[in-house]
Amino acid sequence: MSQSPSQIAYDLLTAEDDGRVCRDIPEKACNAKEANFAIHVASLSMSKMADGLVDPKLILSWLLTTAGAPAAIIGMLVPVREAGALLPQLFTAGHIRNMAQRKFAWAIGAFLQGAAASGMALAAFTLQGWALGFSIIALLTLLALARSVCSVAYKDVLGKTVAKSVRGTATGTASSIGAGFVIGFALLLTFVGEHKLMLVQVGLASAGLFWIFGSLNFLRLAEEKGANEGGGNPFTLALENASALKQDKQLFWFILTRALLTATALAPPFMIALGGANDVNTQAFQGLGLLLLASAGAGLISSYIWGRLADRSSRKTLALSGLMGGLALALSVVADLLGWLNSIYMLPLLLFGLMIAYQGVRLGRSTHLVDMADKDDRAVYTALSNTIIGVVLLAGSIFGVVGTLFGAHSVIGLFALMCFAASACALRLNEEQH
Structure with missing residues (x-):
């Protein structure tokens, strides 16, 4: 047949084989x-x-x-x-x-x-x-x-x-x-x-x-x-266990680190706006294909390496990705001030660096949360973390107002500072893999 x-x-x-599959x-x-x-x-x-x-x-x-x-x-x-x-x-x-x-x-x-x-x-x-x-x-x-x-x-x-x-x-x-x-x-x-x-x-x-x-x-x-099964309400779980933030300082530092690292996710639209701020017909701004390639390439190239590093030390993964993100964003501001963004390759290169950092944030935060919590606390920690980060992301829309008032470069500068602060906060986390 x-x-x-x-x-x-x-x-x-x-x-x-069928036996294992079924x-x-x-x-x-x-x-x-x-x-x-x-x-x-x-x-x-x-x-x-x-x-x-x-x-x-x-x-x-x-x-x-x-x-x-x-x-x-x-x-x-x-x-x-x-x-x-x-x-x-x-x-x-x-x-x-x-x-x-x-x-x-x-x-x-x-x-x-x-x-x-x-x-x-x-x-x-x-x-x-x-x-x-x-x-x-x-x-x-x-x-x-x-x-x-x-x-x-x-x-x-x-x-x-x-x-x-x-x-x-x-x-x-x-x-x-x-x-x-x-x-x-x-x-x-x-x-x-x-x-x-x-x-x-x-x-x-x-x-x-x-x-x-x-x-x-x-x-x-x-x-x-x-x-x-599994029909519980994560928000109710988070509210009932909000005191865990006071009781477990490691959870507090982890959520603060993760909140600051949202800058790596929020920054790309402002980098695009920075590239098109002076003239939407510039070569740099028209290089959308290169920007997409940079973003996709960063994920393909770095995910395995970040995963291996996170298995050894998720704390150092978060610290390093925060440092890399901060450097990429700070260099974006410098490139804008010096006129380097007129090059068709500069913005994709900077975005490539940022997206490598973003992949490190994703893998580092998930690995650290799983390893820092035991099976009894994992659901509580996940619910608390997701609730707070969801609110932080929603509040992140205020950066758009800042960008309108003071320019995209000012927002990117703030994001760079957030990444550097996150890197410092990550160093206060325990080595959960040891």
């Missing part, structure tokens, strides 16, 4: 293991490709800067995206995890993200200035809220429909496909010349289609009802 495409792909990517998932999921695996890879790949086309740090900030939107609006992009995806989880996680079949939650979330991206494409084709800025922020809010639903639901669906032995293969394959697509899109942007704006507009429309197709595909999963 000939094999289906999903069976062939499953065999090539996993090389697992040990920790329901019978219905086991009988459809190849199809479920292929559905996860396809839907998650489409979601990650869409993410790359609607990147607030680069794509949306470049679009709004091109359209003449003010820094106050551009500065809201990352706070709205990050806080909007994080804070709602604290209130909705319990309800979503009480659903018997959570594939519907992910599918609805992906469909709404697709609708939001399609709306952004329409706005990008028809609006300019403040009108475009407000429209993008409103649609990005919807996209972030929908993303928060997907984030809560996905891991639970993955656990019910794909065996533990091949889950990493499924998500890793999708991540690789998404990264390859973003690099291809970046290369296309690098060589299209005068048509970057149209390509970005078409990219937004394509992101909408990717999410919608991924949503419809995800509904095909064979997911059994039940297994709806």
Whole structure:
């Protein structure tokens, strides 16, 4: 009997035997293991490709800067995206995890993200200035809220429909496909010349289609009802255990370090605005493809190295990434003052350094939190950390106002100081890996 495409792909990517695969998932999921695996890879790949086309740090900030939107609006992009995806989880996680079949939650979330991206494409084709800025922020809010639903639901669906032995293969394959697509899109942007704006507009429309197709595909999963444990409310858990901040000084220093390091996530839109502050037609500002390449390349090159370092010392990882982020941002201010940003390569190079630091922050903070907390405290520490960081990210929109009043270089200077302060705070953490 000939094999289906999903069976062939499953065999090539996993090389697992049936006994091991079917040990920790329901019978219905086991009988459809190849199809479920292929559905996860396809839907998650489409979601990650869409993410790359609607990147607030680069794509949306470049679009709004091109359209003449003010820094106050551009500065809201990352706070709205990050806080909007994080804070709602604290209130909705319990309800979503009480659903018997959570594939519907992910599918609805992906469909709404697709609708939001399609709306952004329409706005990008028809609006300019403040009108475009407000429209993008409103649609990005919807996209972030929908993303928060997907984030809560996905891991639970993955656990019910794909065996533990091949889950990493499924998500890793999708991540690789998404990264390859973003690099291809970046290369296309690098060589299209005068048509970057149209390509970005078409990219937004394509992101909408990717999410919608991924949503419809995800509904095909064979997911059994039940297994709806874990329906607690993280926000309630955080409030009930707020005293842990006083009782555990290490938790306090960790959250303070993480809060200061949000500068590495908030800074890229202001770097884009800095590149286009004097003349949106400068070579540096038009190098969107190189900026995307720098961002994607930083993740591919540095993630493994940061992961290895975090396993040895997450404390030093956070300190080093804070120092690197601060240096990249401080050099951005110097480059602006000296006129070096006129070079098409300078801004991508600086962004490359910042995004390497950002990858270190991501891996260092997750490793440190897991290692510093035992199994009884981990849920409390995670809920407290996510609640506080969500509020900090939302408050980060004030930097957009600062940028409007005093210029993007002043905000980047503040972010540099935050990174240097975070590096110093990280050194007060314990060596949890020893």
